[in-house]
Amino acid sequence: MQRFKKQTSWLTIxxxxxxxxxxxxxxxxxxFNSVKANKDITSSPLTLPTSFVFSNYSxxxxxxxxxxxxxxxxxxTLFSVLFISLFAAMTxxxxxxxxxxFNQYTFLLMVASMIIxxxxxxxxxxxxxxxxxxxxNKWALIFMYIGFGCSLxxxxxxxxxxxxxxxxxxxxxxxxxTPTQTFFRIVFPVLMPTTATITILxxxxxxxxxxxxxxxxxxxxxxxxxxxxxxxxxxxTVDYGPxxxxxxxxxxPVVIIYLFAQKYIIQGVMQxxxx
Amino acid sequence: xxxxxxxxxxxRLRLLFTGPTLFAFIAVMIVPFLYGIYLTFTNWDGISTTQxxxxxxxxGSVFKDAEFWKSFGLTLKYVLFTxxxxxxxxxxxxYLLTKGLKGQSFFRAxxxxxxxxxGIVLGFIWQFIFNNVLVFMGQKMGIGLFSTSxxxxxxxxxxxxxxxxxxxxxxxxxxxxxxxxxGVPGDILExxxxxxxxxxxxxxxxxxxxxxxxxxxxxxLSLQRGFMVYDxxxxxxxxxxxxSTELVSxxxxxxxxxxxxxxxxxxxxxxxxLIVAVITLLQVYFSKKMEVEA
Numbered sequence: 113m114q115r116f117k118k119q120t121s122w123l124t125i126x127x128x129x130x131x132x133x134x135x136x137x138x139x140x141x142x143x144f145n146s147v148k149a150n151k152d153i154t155s156s157p158l159t160l161p162t163s164f165v166f167s168n169y170s171x172x173x174x175x176x177x178x179x180x181x182x183x184x185x186x187x188x189t190l191f192s193v194l195f196i197s198l199f200a201a202m203t204x205x206x207x208x209x210x211x212x213x214f215n216q217y218t219f220l221l222m223v224a225s226m227i228i229x230x231x232x233x234x235x236x237x238x239x240x241x242x243x244x245x246x247x248x249n250k251w252a253l254i255f256m257y258i259g260f261g262c263s264l265x266x267x268x269x270x271x272x273x274x275x276x277x278x279x280x281x282x283x284x285x286x287x288x289x290t291p292t293q294t295f296f297r298i299v300f301p302v303l304m305p306t307t308a309t310i311t312i313l314x315x316x317x318x319x320x321x322x323x324x325x326x327x328x329x330x331x332x333x334x335x336x337x338x339x340x341x342x343x344x345x346x347x348x349t350v351d352y353g354p355x356x357x358x359x360x361x362x363x364x365p366v367v368i369i370y371l372f373a374q375k376y377i378i379q380g381v382m383q384x385x386x387x
Numbered sequence: 388x389x390x391x392x393x394x395x396x397x398x399r400l401r402l403l404f405t406g407p408t409l410f411a412f413i414a415v416m417i418v419p420f421l422y423g424i425y426l427t428f429t430n431w432d433g434i435s436t437t438q439x440x441x442x443x444x445x446x447g448s449v450f451k452d453a454e455f456w457k458s459f460g461l462t463l464k465y466v467l468f469t470x471x472x473x474x475x476x477x478x479x480x481x482y483l484l485t486k487g488l489k490g491q492s493f494f495r496a497x498x499x500x501x502x503x504x505x506g507i508v509l510g511f512i513w514q515f516i517f518n519n520v521l522v523f524m525g526q527k528m529g530i531g532l533f534s535t536s537x538x539x540x541x542x543x544x545x546x547x548x549x550x551x552x553x554x555x556x557x558x559x560x561x562x563x564x565x566x567x568x569x570g571v572p573g574d575i576l577e578x579x580x581x582x583x584x585x586x587x588x589x590x591x592x593x594x595x596x597x598x599x600x601x602x603x604x605x606x607x608l609s610l611q612r613g614f615m616v617y618d619x620x621x622x623x624x625x626x627x628x629x630x631s632t633e634l635v636s637x638x639x640x641x642x643x644x645x646x647x648x649x650x651x652x653x654x655x656x657x658x659x660x661l662i663v664a665v666i667t668l669l670q671v672y673f674s675k676k677m678e679v680e681a
Contacts, residue, residue, distance in 0.1 A: 132494060355511075
């Protein structure tokens with residue numbers, strides 16, 4: 113019996129390894145081919161590179177305007193995520209502690225709105241913000257991310273704020289804290305694990321988002337990383353090397369972060385889905 | 388918490404705590420949504436500053452737009468296959484990766500990897516795999532199935548979209564199923580073993596019924612993502628060859644922003660939203676009925 117169990121567990125590991133290999137092999141091939149010359153890519157895409165053509169990378173870095181796009185992506189993701197977490201936590205706290213009919217209906221409206229897909233909003237959104245001359249502006253995009261992202265964040269925070277004992281806040285108030293101080297000194301720190309979950313979900317969404325920024329940021333200088341990758345692919349089809357390099361460059365920052373924060377990212381997705 | 392402060396300071400507190408989110412929410416979700424409903428009754432072309440009301444004409448055009456219904460049908464087929472394959476594979480992986488194998492967190496991390504990247508990058512990677520790597524292998528090893536690119540064949544191009552979606556989302560749903568499986572209480576499974584239940588019985592009679600909440604979440608997410616897919620569609624097939632893989636989201640985009648038929652485009656977006664809302668709500672409603680208590 114014991115031996116049988118051991119054997120099946122080895123079979124499972126082998127089976128899983130095969131599936132994992134299929135999952136990972138596209139990335140490995142991409143990495144190999146990103147340093148090959150164009151003729152080597154077409155004649156032998158499966159082999160390790162024999163000679164290294166690093167100019168692929170310098171072409172991609174240059175033509176994609178990589179560092180600029182990277183900086184745009186960082187600014188947009190950082191501020192959107194920061195504002196969503198902070199404002200959503202405040203709103204959720206207010207809704208839980210001031211349980212009026214008005215607040216209940218507002219909360220319900222926000223939860224119900226989560227079923228509306230972006231595609232049902234995008235056309236009027238572009239029209240409204242276009243006529244206000246707010247397209248091509250990072251801060252307008254960040255504002256939109258707050259609008260689209262706050263419902264889910266408030267929903268997740270709402271559940272956790274309810275679990276914070278009211279006495280904790282009352283004690284702080286008796287000690288002389290104003291409601292605002294109570295929130296920042298007591299409530300927000302207690303909500304830290306939830307904030308981590310929400311941050312992870314939002315970073316994955318905003319860093320990789322394509323459709324919304326492609327509609328809002330038309331000016332090449334404003335492009336985020338996904339936009340500049342897409343644009344580079346559309347305009348530069350002469351040879352494969354730089355294209356492969358551009359993909360590696362846009363994957364690279366995420367994978368580096370994943371190596372260090374892998375455990376937290378998977379935990380964040382787990383907690384975000386269980387609700 | 389009875390505070391004896393004035394109306395003014397209470398209002399200030401409310402504005403500080405709920406003002407930023409409510410303002411952004413109304414300005415970005417509610418106003419465009421309502422304005423979008425108004426737009427479906429106009430003939431705006433995207434350039435002129437004025438538009439005139441045309442009544443239900445746009446909705447009439449939606450029902451006559453054969454391409455919209457063709458891409459909607461294709462999307463239904465796509466959703467059906469992706470939802471089934473994603474969830475079967477994800478559940479299987481989650482089941483195998485909660486048995487305490489060596490290196491199971493390494494495996495989980497590997498399967499999750501595609502979810503860190505956006506659809507555009509994933510689409511381009513697979514374009515290379517389907518156009519170059521598989522064709523190269525097909526020709527060298529004489530596998531007829533791969534000797535021409537799947538992306539240039541109208542029937543096979545559809546399956547490339549399904550394959551990439553399964554590859555992309557299986558890891559994400561796996562993580563949710565892992566959370567569900569670790570939440571199944573061990574003592575009742577043990578009790579079942581003592582009563583003589585085998586692995587299959589325990590799985591179908593205990594584990595799966597207790598996991599209904601995870602199934603609800605995963606099927607809901609994969610339904611929604613399936614209906615709304617755009618990035619991978621754009622980067623991998625661009626709707627081609629010959630519009631054979633133009634899924635409904637891409638059709639709406641083309642209608643509005645390329646054909647400059649904003650009224651009809653928005654009407655199609657709303658019709659799509661209503662259909663998807665009904666499908667997902669029905670799914671949640673009926674599967675909630677299957678929930679059991681441990």
